[in-house]
Amino acid sequence: MSIDTGRFVRSNRTEAATAKKPSRVGGVAIWADERLGLGTAMKKNLRKVFPDHWSFMLGEIALWSFVVLLLTGIFLSLWFQPSMAEVTYEGSYDPLRGIQMSQAYASTLHISFEIRGGLLMRQMHHWSAMLFIAAMFVHLMRVFLTGAFRKPRELNWVIGGVLLLLGILEGFAGYSLPDDLLSGTGLRIADGIVKATPVLGSYMSFFMFGGEFPGEVIIPRLYIAHVLLIPGLILALITAHMLLLVYHKHTQWPGPGRTEKNVVGFPMLPVYMAKAGGFFFMVFGITALMGGLLAINPVWKYGPYDPSKVTAGSQPDWYMGIAEGLMRITPGWETHIFGTTWSWNVMIPAQILPMVLLMVVLSWPFIEQWVTGDKREHHLLQRPRNAPTRTAFLAAMITAYGLLWAAGGNDIIAVMFDLNLNYITYFMRVAIFVIPTIAFFVARKWCISLQRSDQE
């Protein structure tokens, strides 16, 4: 670097500028500090260091799509009517005019056909929900593969896992609201799952639906959960997630000058703030592009909910795919003892296994600590190959996830590839045990050989 840079460099200060006279911004800061005393907290945090790596952006996508969800959701709530009272549709969508439907469905049509930008907002809301959950999934995998959940971040991992669960519940509550044929079918399946609960099942179902399915209270009840209870919890947990992130400081990849004892990167003000802020606009822009061009959940095509009808090829939103797959491949096991019915065919795939999966995810950091005996703090990330068993476990889980997803769409696969539906299901019943096991050993072997080639 032989260039004399002193003359040109304005933006690359290596030390903080010392202000002689408070600038206008400084004046505001002083006014605020005299009342709020923020100076001490801000001193450290305004120039807080954030390491840079593309994979650290995944959680940001989740955060920003949640903001898109809040904004578009507020818009939708101005017109949506969470009521199952019957009305006759008189709106501008010709094929449904004169038909009896719930106010929830009629107001969804109203938003889609008579409010300018309403359909755009509805589609953005649905797409960003998909993106929110997808980004949380990928973020979770990144944190898992690189060992970023290790001490002292175990609790933040647990918070993240709960956020993912809440996101999925929020999504399910949301797409049940329009009261169209598809969402009603989803609720009916939920009712069947609830009814399978031993001892309390039918009571839980009657308390949920205010009597027999479908009743007339489930939409208003889901609505308040969807717009207040669950988002409130999500918001609170996101706050805790971010506060812990700031407190622990971000993990970083090892490298020259980057150790367990320091964190190297760009300061929050201005670089990180600009990059993260700009990224919000990009996430918003991409969601708007999808909302404008890609139709999603065209509820007017399904028609209002009628419990005696169903659309062929009924499919839930993608994140429900594994539950759907599990339900499809579990054989029809049921036990009858002393005049009671135990529906293993519903309990195992829809109640027990999702709980087990959630527990494994939430307790993973503690299980790993117990197995390895490693109780030290870790701030440097691991390459996936350097933790072969963990990586192989994830490979097996991803394989199982993919298989269940395919099993959840077995009817669509059968039609598309002209295969026998029953054989696909029989194959899946075996494959779900065999293929993830193979994936585990292959991935483990692969990691170890990558380690070997690193050493050469």
Place this chain on the structure above:
Amino acid sequence: MNTNLPAERSREVEADPIANPGLPAHTWRPTDVDPHAERRAERQVALLFGLSAICTLGFLVSYFALSIGEGGDTFLNLGASTVALGLFMSGAFLFMGIGIIQWARKLMSDQEITEERHGAASPQEDRDATLEALSAGLEESGIGRRRLVRNSLLGAVALIALPPIVLLRDLGPLPGDALTRTIWTRGMRIARDVLGTPIRPSDMEIGDLINAEPEAIFEVDDNGEHVIEGAELQIAKSKSAVVVVRMEPDEIIPGPGRENWSVSGIVAYSKICTHVGCPISLYERTTHHLLCPCHQSTFDLADAGKVIFGPAARPLPQLPITVDDEGYLVARSDFTEPVGPSFWERDSE
């Protein structure tokens, strides 16, 4: 830039025999050292912000210019308003975002800075002081010593958890026997589910399938108002929907005691899947198989509704049918077992 403390370095020697070389030297970007490049980057960023502003104007124009609803403008069969608003909103945000990021990458400092980490735990003296305060507080409260006070409080607190649970009692009525019966009664006609018209056996060819409901669903009073409506109607439909199919009489293998439940090859089964309750609708006339579109449980309607594939555990309930004086298909009785998904207190023999 290397901030490793000497003490730490010596500790790490064993684990990592290669000394930490420290951060690589910073290299200047063209925009740092070349005023032309700097100017160009400024123009790029400003151009992006300008494009964003143009898109925002486009958004406003298309909001007012394009009509929606009945006879609204379309573009490639899509609602023109939705497409234009989406594209312009997307442009407005994307150009803004790209502009800001470009500004950060090209014109803001790219000098990495280093911060020391601290352990997650508090300093030892803070921890000691807190523990001391905690035990002093607990000691002064007497919660350990005054057992009577503590235990009576615990008991009262445990009890106070009950009212919130009890308050939820009115969320819904108790199930009672609601799940075990439907609105089908002896002699109720079977009606087509859209038209509400009754069915004569001669209306059906071999291989026909009719989606049907009990006639009560369509009943109107003297003023032409439906007798069953609203939530009650939805509940009735969710349990009483049936499929009526006709096959060759000798193809039917009747279940025990069901020899007279069919009328010249016509049988009626509950349309509600015994797995989790989807309405079943896909029928194969040659095999008499009925397939649920939700989880692909398959039932054989020629063989007492037996499950031949999929996750369902129980056969479809059969509706016993006959013909009335006028020759229309009617139910002989309600279903003889609960329809729909299993529930715990369901007595399945």
